Amino acid sequence: MEQDFWHRRWAKNEIGFHEPKPNDLLVNYFDQLPLKTDSRIFLPLCGKTLDIDWLLAQDHQVVGIELNQSAVEQLFKRLNLIPDKTVINKHLTCYQAPNICIYQGDIFKLTAQDLGVVDAVYDRAALVALPEALRQQYSRHLLHLCPHTPQLLIVFNYEQSQMAGPPFSVSEQAIRHYYKSYNSITKLTVRELPDGLRGVKAEELAWLLLAE
Template sequence: MEADFWHQRWAKGEIGFHEKHINPLLIQYFSNLKLAQKSRIFVPLCGKTHDISWLLKQGYSVVGAELSELAIKELFSQLGLEPKISKLGESLLYKGPNIDIVVGDIFTLTSHQLAKVDAVYDRAALVALPAPMRVQYSQLIRTLTKHAPQLLICFNYEQTAMDGPPFSVVEHDIKQYYGQYYHCELLYSGALIGGLKGRIDALQQVWLLQNSDA
């Protein structure tokens, strides 16, 4: 999953991972994070997800990270916002009312650049990465957010039936990446209607990760 892979997907419009509507699991389960209004939510590998619009309308502040500048231009267009653009280390910062998006390689992002976040909403990041990168990514998220709670949405399917992304992430994986640091609670597990990419039976699962030291 090199950077060129994702840039080409966005340039060609091969973005089947982009949902055309707000994810209903976000609407149903986000309250389990028990956050105050105006809390700052980190959305890693956010693309142009409509979920950000929902979070903003609920009174939250959003900070995202995304490799594709094309995706973020389209995101701000969807939101009807004209971003202020500046340099942030090796990346760009797209900024609007209650929204900051870092455009660049998430693995170069620092906790100082990200600043304080109150929670993480991960719908499309962990499942987008192959297993070796998921280990590195989970370590990064813990460091960047200082073990902030997470709402994590994953797919569980027979990996040999289809190449990712999205990749299958099962309970064992969640416990491997996060179990030492978080209490991991499965909030929902149900069949993905229509299957994954319309052809593979899959479960969609929602996990709540809370700092085990809190």
């Protein structure tokens, strides 16, 4: 999607993708990732998700990236943290406080050097936010940023012709194509959304991606 699309959504507070509590699939399946306490978890296109609060409460470190400045500022305000703000370049600004670092800007401008080493990726909002052409680009970029990194991926499955995304429907075939460099791609669970997505019957799925 064009960046202006997301800025307009945040400006109008049209953020139905922002869940009022930590995602159930994160809470139920995060322990499937092979992690130790105080691991560093990367959340692409993180918004101001309450999933961050949950991860911090589990004694992990969080690093994320979010396009919209207001979302980042709202996140730190909710966490009652005053971040140090560092301009990395014309594309990225880093907001940092103890155990949390959020880059504000275009994810495609984030480099592996900027990100540093992470122990896992938790993607609930990124892959499903992007149309097909950008999903291909995003998945390649993510593998460049953090190769061989275990990932908990949450996506939606529905009849795409019945609704224009985002969120977009992401099939099993697509996931296995995007992330074929992983040795193990496991479907952890599928749950039907009681109210669907904007009236369209839909499922939410959790996937575990392991490099070895």
